[in-house]
Amino acid sequence: MALQFRDHKILQTQAKVDLFTIVFSASEGAAEGELIGQLVADMLQQTAAKDLSGFVAVEGDVLAGGVLFSRFKLPVNKTAFILSPMAIATDQQGKGLGQALINHGLVALKAQGVEVLLTYGDPNYYQKVGFEVISQDFIEAPQPLSYPDGWLAQSLTDQPLLPMPGKTRCVDALNRPEFW
Numbered sequence: 001m002a003l004q005f006r007d008h009k010i011l012q013t014q015a016k017v018d019l020f021t022i023v024f025s026a027s028e029g030a031a032e033g034e035l036i037g038q039l040v041a042d043m044l045q046q047t048a049a050k051d052l053s054g055f056v057a058v059e060g061d062v063l064a065g066g067v068l069f070s071r072f073k074l075p076v077n078k079t080a081f082i083l084s085p086m087a088i089a090t091d092q093q094g095k096g097l098g099q100a101l102i103n104h105g106l107v108a109l110k111a112q113g114v115e116v117l118l119t120y121g122d123p124n125y126y127q128k129v130g131f132e133v134i135s136q137d138f139i140e141a142p143q144p145l146s147y148p149d150g151w152l153a154q155s156l157t158d159q160p161l162l163p164m165p166g167k168t169r170c171v172d173a174l175n176r177p178e179f180w
């Protein structure tokens with residue numbers, strides 16, 4: 001059975017919550033697994049459809065990975081989303097699937113008119129899919145960052161990123177200090 005990238009809405013919420021809980025429990029410990037599982041549940045249940053996008057990698061009935069993107073308000077009139085969180089099933093990691101899933105999402109977000117994409121994570125990983133490290137003078141984070149080197153953005157248009165000073169906002173489910 002071939003691996004396919006599909007809109008996340010083909011799957012029930014619980015399947016996605018379970019994937020993130022299991023993957024993050026394996027990589028970061030049970031408490032982090034519960035926290036990220038709850039984040040995914042909250043994002044899926046509380047975020048308006050127009051403010052949420054996501055994709056899953058499936059092989060037949062098996063869920064191999066998932067990524068969520070949610071709306072991010074910039075202080076300028078540009079459409080922005082943030083990638084968070086993402087997970088690749090533990091036995092599928094390190095085979096290029098994460099990068100392929102993100103790249104699938106980038107194409108879809110561009111087609112939806114998203115102009116700027118942010119994320120917060122390991123720069124060594126996310127630089128492989130077009131992100132660059134930015135400072136908080138460039139684009140503010142919605143919460144204080146415990147790891148400022150992991151604040152990342154990319155333009156999804158042919159316009160280069162320019163500084164956008166001022167307050168920003170993420171969706172409510174993500175707007176908790178423990179995620180930043």
Ligand SMILES: CC(C)(COP(=O)(O)OP(=O)(O)OC[C@H]1O[C@@H](n2cnc3c(N)ncnc32)[C@H](O)[C@@H]1OP(=O)(O)O)[C@@H](O)C(=O)NCCC(=O)NCCS
Pocket residue numbers: 023024027084085086087088089092093094095096097098099100121122124125
């Ligand atoms: C991080 C994660 C999404 C990467 O997906 P993946 O499919 O395993 O990664 P890929 O196969 O696409 O990319 C592999 C490359 O990224 C690097 N890489 C993988 N995970 C990495 C990580 N956590 N940090 C830095 N680099 C990483 C590998 O060294 C490899 O580099 P190379 O191509 O130069 O050898 C996945 O491993 C995962 O779900 N991890 C646990 C949960 C997590 O940390 N999620 C991200 C934070 S929201």
